[in-house]
Amino acid sequence: LDNGNVIFSELAKASSGSSSDEPATPSDLARKRKRDVLGFLGEVALFKGLTPTERASVVRALSVEEYGAGQAIIRQGAVGETMYIIEAGTAAVQIDGVGRVATLERGSVFGELALISGEPRKATIITTTQMTVLVLERDVFERIVGKIGDFVKQLRQRFHAASYAYGKRDYHKLF
Numbered sequence: 001l002d003n004g005n006v007i008f009s010e011l012a013k014a015s016s017g018s019s020s021d022e023p024a025t026p027s028d029l030a031r032k033r034k035r036d037v038l039g040f041l042g043e044v045a046l047f048k049g050l051t052p053t054e055r056a057s058v059v060r061a062l063s064v065e066e067y068g069a070g071q072a073i074i075r076q077g078a079v080g081e082t083m084y085i086i087e088a089g090t091a092a093v094q095i096d097g098v099g100r101v102a103t104l105e106r107g108s109v110f111g112e113l114a115l116i117s118g119e120p121r122k123a124t125i126i127t128t129t130q131m132t133v134l135v136l137e138r139d140v141f142e143r144i145v146g147k148i149g150d151f152v153k154q155l156r157q158r159f160h161a162a163s164y165a166y167g168k169r170d171y172h173k174l175f
Helices: 003-014 026-041 052-061 112-117 138-145 149-165 168-174
Strands: 063-067 072-074 082-088 091-095 099-104 124-127 131-137
Touching: 026 052, 026 082, 052 131, 052 138, 082 112, 112 138, 131 138
Parallel strands: none
Antiparallel strands: 063 131, 072 124, 082 131, 091 099, 091 124
């Protein structure tokens, strides 16, 4: 497997066997995992506008991270170099001085606003259950922005409009 697929190779090695009579090879498991992630990304709003080939490029660039319940994935005020897509689990969005403003679940994307605006993280994301996230680094995100430019433009407008129009208590309207 090429470097972009290292994570899928590692996942395949960690998987426990197969449900068929013949054991699946790590390669087979990695290909299945890659297909599963590709299908999942097709359901995520941010990636729906991409072609299957473009989504496959994103899949090759993803890494996977696991978190236990109660862990902070990102912290408000930190510099944002990654965005996250929740594959499994839930998390709470918390804003200093406001508290919990939203709950994120499978298919939710977070961390993208810092990549779009270049500003520090606007909220802290804390897992409420065990969580698996797909992680996309800034450089890959910026390469695909041209492909999803209209959606990014809408996100940027929504973010700026809400941040200027609402006080801190209404920040949840961003989500």
